[in-house]
Amino acid sequence: MKNTALFVSLALVCTAACSRPSTRKPVAVTFLDLEWDVQDRLPALGQDLQDFTRETGIQIKRLPGPDGSLNQLALWKSLLQKGRGGPDVCNVDAIWSAILDPYLTDLKPYFSSGVASMDPVVVGSYTVGNRLVAMPHHAYVGVLFYRADLLHRYGFSRPPATWDELEKMAARIQAGERAKGEKDFWGYVWEGAEGEDLTCGGLEWQVSEGGGRIIEDDRTVSVSNPRAIRCWQRAARWVGSISPPGVVAYGKWDAENVWSSGKAAFLRSWASDFSIINVQTPPLHASQFGITGMPGGSAGRVGALGGNALAVPRNSAHPKEALEMIRYLGQRDVELKRAREPLEPSKQMELFELPNILAPYPKLSKSGLPGGRVVARPSIVAGLKYEDVTRAYFRTVHAVLTGEIKATAAAAALEKELVAITGYKPGPPSN
Numbered sequence: 001m002k003n004t005a006l007f008v009s010l011a012l013v014c015t016a017a018c019s020r021p022s023t024r025k026p027v028a029v030t031f032l033d034l035e036w037d038v039q040d041r042l043p044a045l046g047q048d049l050q051d052f053t054r055e056t057g058i059q060i061k062r063l064p065g066p067d068g069s070l071n072q073l074a075l076w077k078s079l080l081q082k083g084r085g086g087p088d089v090c091n092v093d094a095i096w097s098a099i100l101d102p103y104l105t106d107l108k109p110y111f112s113s114g115v116a117s118m119d120p121v122v123v124g125s126y127t128v129g130n131r132l133v134a135m136p137h138h139a140y141v142g143v144l145f146y147r148a149d150l151l152h153r154y155g156f157s158r159p160p161a162t163w164d165e166l167e168k169m170a171a172r173i174q175a176g177e178r179a180k181g182e183k184d185f186w187g188y189v190w191e192g193a194e195g196e197d198l199t200c201g202g203l204e205w206q207v208s209e210g211g212g213r214i215i216e217d218d219r220t221v222s223v224s225n226p227r228a229i230r231c232w233q234r235a236a237r238w239v240g241s242i243s244p245p246g247v248v249a250y251g252k253w254d255a256e257n258v259w260s261s262g263k264a265a266f267l268r269s270w271a272s273d274f275s276i277i278n279v280q281t282p283p284l285h286a287s288q289f290g291i292t293g294m295p296g297g298s299a300g301r302v303g304a305l306g307g308n309a310l311a312v313p314r315n316s317a318h319p320k321e322a323l324e325m326i327r328y329l330g331q332r333d334v335e336l337k338r339a340r341e342p343l344e345p346s347k348q349m350e351l352f353e354l355p356n357i358l359a360p361y362p363k364l365s366k367s368g369l370p371g372g373r374v375v376a377r378p379s380i381v382a383g384l385k386y387e388d389v390t391r392a393y394f395r396t397v398h399a400v401l402t403g404e405i406k407a408t409a410a411a412a413a414l415e416k417e418l419v420a421i422t423g424y425k426p427g428p429p430s431n
Helices: 002-019 043-056 069-080 097-103 108-115 120-124 148-153 163-179 196-208 226-238 245-249 252-260 319-340 379-401 407-422
Strands: 028-032 059-063 089-093 135-146 186-189 264-272 289-293 300-311 349-352 373-375
Touching: 028 319, 043 059, 043 319, 069 089, 069 097, 069 379, 089 319, 097 379, 108 135, 108 319, 120 135, 120 300, 120 373, 135 196, 135 319, 148 163, 148 289, 163 186, 163 264, 186 252, 196 226, 196 300, 196 373, 196 379, 226 379, 226 407, 252 264, 300 319, 379 407
Parallel strands: 028 059, 028 089, 186 264, 289 349, 300 373
Antiparallel strands: 089 300, 135 264, 135 289, 135 300
16 A cells, blocks of 8 residues: 555656656757848848747857958857867858868768759859868859949940940049039949958959969969959059049948948949848939949959858767758748749849849849859868968059059069969969
8 A cells, every 4th residue: 555655656746747847958059150240131041040949949049250251260260179169050151161171060961962953163162172061051242233323324324244344434423423513422442451352353353354263273373464464453543543542441341331322333242142132222312223243354254252151060069950950041041032033123223134143033133144153262272271372362462452562573473472372383374
């Protein structure tokens, strides 16, 4: 009888304990995020993360990073080198793959079918050897923003497709607006400060004229050639003529601030394959603006590839949940693009000859012709040396823009410096 009473008591205790809510803390995935600072302009990612938590119970701790690609890279490296306690998921910039490869999980076994339909240039930026070190998430490409209302006012039926057209249009619009009293109006603003954005801009100038990719895929340094030199010389002529003298100190936000204040006809900036429809705020006083591919030269129109991918560090404490999060975000991006494709841009924005990478929006472009191809920076071929390569490149180009050194001498000196950094031999441009 005592044994029976004891069994019943124990059963009641067990039943009560089992009926209580679990006191185990939910899994929290730490997400080191490159896009944390654009949540107001790109709210979809934040909403997707909230939906993921609601559907799975997995919490997301979103960590910020500093401004500037190289500053972000320094932080990422320090966190990934610490071992346990680091991020579970991290954004990887398009130029970091080879540098961060030792710290990242190969995702090819988990996402091989998903990458098959993606742009090969994008996938290649996150492939080191045979390893997919990060799953492409948001691709960005260099594009030209333009004041459509001002183009029409000054007799232009379409945005510029070449650098010569850009110079002509920018000069005419600038002169006309200044004659109306807008003394601080400029034709063209862009990122001319020492930094990664200048590497992107310089690469667009060079490749569009057949001047090479700085370092070619065959491991030759191609930067010292007449076409690249002429590109640098042309850009230097913009400074103080169609572009402000201070453009050589402009970062991304500086150039965009001039544009948004209504003080420029053209802006070199970025558009994403998932966010272009969100960019609907016109510049001040503009009745209409547009987005098109970057102007080109003898070798065509080219936009530099940017963006980020999602990676799982080798030392992630929650790799299963991290993979689940990456898979979920990829599915949501596909759903978002399908939902947006039939939409029309706002009456204030037009899209004209968009680059191929913006293919989710073919019905939105005023022309079915592609607005250029996409080119990746030479980060994979430079490997662990890319940070030194890009610093040498943008410092040299900046010195040409400011008149500190002549373009021909600068190119010859840069070639020697890149040969010393990489151990590669000089060679001709491959494009």
